[in-house]
Amino acid sequence: DSGVTQTPKHLITATGQRVTLRCSPRSGDLSVYWYQQSLDQGLQFLIQYYNGEERAKGNILERFSAQQFPDLHSELNLSSLELGDSALYFCASNQGLSNQPQHFGDGTRLSIL
Amino acid sequence: GDSVTQMEGPVTLSEEAFLTINCTYTATGYPSLFWYVQYPGEGLQLLLKATKADDKGSNKGFEATYRKETTSFHLEKGSVQVSDSAVYFCALSTEAGGTSYGKLTFGQGTILTVHP
Numbered sequence: 183d184s185g186v187t188q189t190p191k192h193l194i195t196a197t198g199q200r201v202t203l204r205c206s207p208r209s210g211d212l213s214v215y216w217y218q219q220s221l222d223q224g225l226q227f228l229i230q231y232y233n234g235e236e237r238a239k240g241n242i243l244e245r246f247s248a249q250q251f252p253d254l255h256s257e258l259n260l261s262s263l264e265l266g267d268s269a270l271y272f273c274a275s276n277q278g279l280s281n282q283p284q285h286f287g288d289g290t291r292l293s294i295l
Numbered sequence: 296g297d298s299v300t301q302m303e304g305p306v307t308l309s310e311e312a313f314l315t316i317n318c319t320y321t322a323t324g325y326p327s328l329f330w331y332v333q334y335p336g337e338g339l340q341l342l343l344k345a346t347k348a349d350d351k352g353s354n355k356g357f358e359a360t361y362r363k364e365t366t367s368f369h370l371e372k373g374s375v376q377v378s379d380s381a382v383y384f385c386a387l388s389t390e391a392g393g394t395s396y397g398k399l400t401f402g403q404g405t406i407l408t409v410h411p
Binding site: 184186213215217224225227230238240272274276278279280281282283284285286287288289 | 326327329331336337338339340341344346384388389397398399400401402403404
């Protein structure tokens with residue numbers, strides 16, 4: 183058990199819809215990272231938050247947004263969903279330093295019909 | 296930008312065989328290097344790490360040495376087991392400043408299947 187909790191485990195929705203993915207980091211970790219895993223793109227970094235503030239941005243679409251709340255949990259919001267957004271979305275956490283390993287949740291599998 | 300290249304897979308071995316999965320990297324800063332493993336239906340688990348040149352990371356019989364001169368971090372295990380069947384990812388992170396505060400850059404992953 184990594185200590186990182188992601189909900190829900192599975193989401194099935196339709197094109198054009200909006201969904202919210204939730205992540206609770208490991209106790210004591212201040213930084214949350216979001217990644218997308220798909221067959222064609224592999225594992226891609228989306229965005230990082232540190233203690234409530236956005237710290238780094240990767241290949242995140244404008245239709246996607248995220249935030250980290252005062253209790254350090256994070257939410258990833260995906261809107262105007264397209265078929266190509268179907269993927270596994272992972273959250274990871276650490277204390278924010280690059281030489282520290284990141285601890286991953288089990289992911290949310292998003293299926294767009 | 297940063298990139299990680301892993302050997303082409305999948306890799307199929309018999310139990311007790313020797314395993315090598317090659318990993319090379321390109322980084323603008325001085326990276327930390329990681330191997331993660333993903334079992335079916337699960338998230339990524341840290342297997343081992345190395346944070347400076349010539350460091351050797353090791354865990355559960357797996358080893359990898361940070362080679363700065365060849366920009367490599369190859370994963371090895373002397374005797375694989377059926378339970379080692381999984382997907383293995385090589386990854387790096389750098390303190391490059393600007394917008395690169397520790398994000399992981401992953402290789403494409405290598406599927407390992409071990410037969411009894």
